[in-house]
Amino acid sequence: MSIRIRRTAAAVALPLALGVTLTACGGSNGSSGAAVQAGCKPMHSFPTVQAKQLTVAVYVSPPYSVQKSGGAFGGVDGEIIQQIAQMECIKLVEKPVAGAALIESVKTKRADVALGGIYRTPERARILGLTSTLYRDGMAFIGKSKATTIADVKGKTVGVIQGYLWNADLQKVLGSGHVKIYQSSDGLVSDLKNGRLDQGVLTTSEAGYRAKQNPAARLQVGQVARDARVAASTKPGEVVLPLTKGNTKMLEAFNQDIQALLKNGAIAKALTGNGISASAAGS
Numbered sequence: 001m002s003i004r005i006r007r008t009a010a011a012v013a014l015p016l017a018l019g020v021t022l023t024a025c026g027g028s029n030g031s032s033g034a035a036v037q038a039g040c041k042p043m044h045s046f047p048t049v050q051a052k053q054l055t056v057a058v059y060v061s062p063p064y065s066v067q068k069s070g071g072a073f074g075g076v077d078g079e080i081i082q083q084i085a086q087m088e089c090i091k092l093v094e095k096p097v098a099g100a101a102l103i104e105s106v107k108t109k110r111a112d113v114a115l116g117g118i119y120r121t122p123e124r125a126r127i128l129g130l131t132s133t134l135y136r137d138g139m140a141f142i143g144k145s146k147a148t149t150i151a152d153v154k155g156k157t158v159g160v161i162q163g164y165l166w167n168a169d170l171q172k173v174l175g176s177g178h179v180k181i182y183q184s185s186d187g188l189v190s191d192l193k194n195g196r197l198d199q200g201v202l203t204t205s206e207a208g209y210r211a212k213q214n215p216a217a218r219l220q221v222g223q224v225a226r227d228a229r230v231a232a233s234t235k236p237g238e239v240v241l242p243l244t245k246g247n248t249k250m251l252e253a254f255n256q257d258i259q260a261l262l263k264n265g266a267i268a269k270a271l272t273g274n275g276i277s278a279s280a281a282g283s
Contacts, residue, residue, distance in 0.1 A: 003182060009192030040089035044253035049112050049244070053091040056081055057111035059102045061185075061275040063209045067096070076205075077115040079270040080134060081241070084257045099163070099184075103128070109244050113254075117203065119165065119237040129243040129251040132258050133283035135271060136236040139166060139224040140207035143192055143199040146220035148228045150174070156198035159188040166201060166232040173229045186228070193217040201238070205276050212275060238283060 019121055049055050050092050058065050066075035073094050085092040094115075097105055102118070105111040108126050117137070120130050141147040159180045160167045171179045180197065182188040189210050191197035202210065204223060211219040224233045241258075243250055261267045268278035 005006070006117055024232065038090050042089040043087045043257065044249070046088075046249035046253050048090070049109055050093070050154065053093045054081075054085050054088070055111045056094045056112065057097045057102055057105035057114045058094050059066060059097060059099045059114070059116035061099075061116045061206075063205055063276065065115045066274075068180060073115070075115075076135070076270045076274045076276065077239070077241070079273070080258075080261065080267060081113065081115060083261055083266055087257050087260070088253065103242065106242050106244055112244060112247075112250065114242050117205070117239055118242055120240045121165075124242060128195045128245055129247060131241040131243065132255045133238040133240060134258060134267060135239050135276070135280045135282065137239055137280065138204040138236045139230075139232050140202055141199050141224060142189075142202055142203045142207040142210060142219050143197075144195075144217070144219060146222045147199050148222035149225045150230060150233075151197045152222075159191060159197045159200040161185055161188065161202070164201070164232075165237065166230050169200065169230040169232070169262065173227075187216065189219075192219060203273075205280075209275055236280075 028078050056073075058078070060067050060073075062074050062075055064077045065073055066078060068074050071094075072078075073096075078094075079245065082092060095105075095111065099116070102114045102116055103124070106114045119137070124130060139176075141153065147153050154174065155178065157178055157180055158170065158174060159182055160170060162181050162183050167179070169179065180191075182191075185200075185202060185206060186204075188197065188200045192200055193214060200207075201224070206223075207221045211221050224230070241254060243254065258267075261283050268281045271280055272278050
């Protein structure tokens with residue numbers, strides 16, 4: 001599910017070990033619960049839900065968040081939060097949650113931050129603290145034939161994921177009977193492979209990842225052309241980290257850390273290491 005609600009908003013790729021030189025603190029592998037090295041000096045100071053740890057709610061949604069062996073999380077967002085935890089000399093505790101519980105976990109202060117390819121939206125900004133943009137993400141068709149325009153999929157059965165930004169617009173333009181809603185991209189891709197679905201609509205990053213993950217299916221990915229009837233096609237989504245509302249010190253710290261990671265190329269490396277163009281980094 002894309003909390004591309006997205007996403008809003010989105011596992012299995014080996015994460016890139018980032019060569020960040022800002023600090024050598026934190027766990028050696030950035031895994032969940034890794035100890036902080038003695039003598040580590042944090043870049044900032046901010047309160048957290050649980051003292052001396054950064055509690056992270058994670059919805060597994062590759063390539064944004066990927067569950068690795070041993071229970072830790074990678075993917076683009078997973079690698080970025082590991083770097084931030086190291087810069088801030090704080091223990092990272094990652095907790096997997098269902099997609100529907102992701103935003104609620106942060107809103108109700110059961111977690112400090114959420115991961116899973118989460119887009120900036122005005123609705124989220126009212127209930128959460130949203131960081132500066134990590135990277136941008138678009139809207140893509142995926143299917144056995146290549147589609148790039150709304151006209152290309154007119155009259156066909158098009159699959160979308162519950163909660164994505166473009167769902168309501170596509171239902172209006174294509175007709176609700178032609179738009180099939182899935183709870184996860186796994187079911188959508190399975191139906192594409194088996195011929196039960198003509199086209200799917202995913203984020204650009206998800207679509208590329210899924211196509212590479214299923215080479216035998218020969219799925220084709222096409223960036224959706226701008227169409228004023230589908231607002232999400234006119235501007236890329238901005239992936240952010242949602243934090244607990246009102247924690248201004250954490251928000252300021254994260255924003256400064258993100259700018260440092262953009263400047264030294266760490267976010268670009270996280271993107272390319274997970275099959276996404278480095279040009280998507282930043283706002």
